Amino acid sequence: MKNTRKYKKRRLFITMAALVLILVVVVIYVEGRLKDETGLPPTAEEPVHEEPVEEVPDKENPVDEVPGGENKDNENENPAEKPQEPSTPDDVNMVEDPAAIDALVNKKNNLSSTYVPEDLVKLEGIPTVLENPEINQLRETAYIALKDLFQAATDEEGYELHARSGYRSYGTQRDLYNSYVKNHGQAAADKYSAKPGQSEHQTGLSMDITCAAMNFQLDDTFGNTDEGKWVSENAHRFGFIVRYPKGKEDITGYFYEPWHIRYLGVELATKVYESGLTLEEYMESNM
Numbered sequence: 107m108k109n110t111r112k113y114k115k116r117r118l119f120i121t122m123a124a125l126v127l128i129l130v131v132v133v134i135y136v137e138g139r140l141k142d143e144t145g146l147p148p149t150a151e152e153p154v155h156e157e158p159v160e161e162v163p164d165k166e167n168p169v170d171e172v173p174g175g176e177n178k179d180n181e182n183e184n185p186a187e188k189p190q191e192p193s194t195p196d197d198v199n200m201v202e203d204p205a206a207i208d209a210l211v212n213k214k215n216n217l218s219s220t221y222v223p224e225d226l227v228k229l230e231g232i233p234t235v236l237e238n239p240e241i242n243q244l245r246e247t248a249y250i251a252l253k254d255l256f257q258a259a260t261d262e263e264g265y266e267l268h269a270r271s272g273y274r275s276y277g278t279q280r281d282l283y284n285s286y287v288k289n290h291g292q293a294a295a296d297k298y299s300a301k302p303g304q305s306e307h308q309t310g311l312s313m314d315i316t317c318a319a320m321n322f323q324l325d326d327t328f329g330n331t332d333e334g335k336w337v338s339e340n341a342h343r344f345g346f347i348v349r350y351p352k353g354k355e356d357i358t359g360y361f362y363e364p365w366h367i368r369y370l371g372v373e374l375a376t377k378v379y380e381s382g383l384t385l386e387e388y389m390e391s392n393m
């Protein structure tokens with residue numbers, strides 16, 4: 107009797123132990139199956155799926171960023187976007203002979219989208235600021251004259267002038283203008299940025315110059331530096347004029363830009379300089 111009870115107790119214990127063992131085996135099995143399906147423990151969080159972010163190449167800023175100047179920032183430009191052609195007003199003329207040394211290019215006299223000067227050369231032997239190959243070019247005659255101008259500044263006064271932005275293609279100007287519209291709005295863009303075809307830089311006869319005292323930037327304080335004063339008084343000897351004088355915004359369409367010089371050849375540059383007129387006024391009075 108006593109043995110029977112003892113035996114029953116032992117059987118119950120064995121049964122319970124077996125059940126616990128089976129339960130443990132089942133739990134381990136199920137957990138293993140779940141791991142196989144997800145590759146992860148069932149409690150772990152799924153990694154967040156991230157969209158691949160397309161890298162926008164950091165296009166070198168080829169132009170000058172000048173508050174109040176004609177040359178605007180290009181930083182947020184997305185090259186993947188299709189360029190938009192800004193509208194051109196009806197009262198705009200196309201420049202008849204864009205390769206002429208005295209070609210007048212402004213907001214009313216535009217260059218065609220296809221005009222590229224044939225005799226662009228690299229600025230060799232001249233201190234430059236930026237590495238962009240497009241803007242470190244000028245038409246050959248203007249380049250030779252610029253080299254002479256820079257040399258004279260050094261020989262006569264010990265100044266070291268630097269070339270910052272020369273030739274600029276229609277496409278580059280279009281991208282600049284569109285970028286300015288995007289960042290600052292149409293009204294501001296039309297006030298400060300040249301539309302494509304309206305920038306004198308497309309002629310390959312204009313150069314933006316600066317110096318160490320300006321930290322190689324462009325703004326109208328260049329006109330107060332010794333270098334800037336010397337340029338305004340001597341550029342014509344080498345065939346250049348300071349194209350956008352102070353107080354002539356209504357005529358030239360641009361604010362004062364003491365850094366922007368335009369090649370016209372020594373004879374015409376000297377006449378324009380001595381007249382005290384803008385190129386627009388001089389052309390009109392001598393037609």
Ligand SMILES: [Zn+2]
Pocket residue numbers: 176177307312313314365366367
């Ligand atoms: Zn300029």
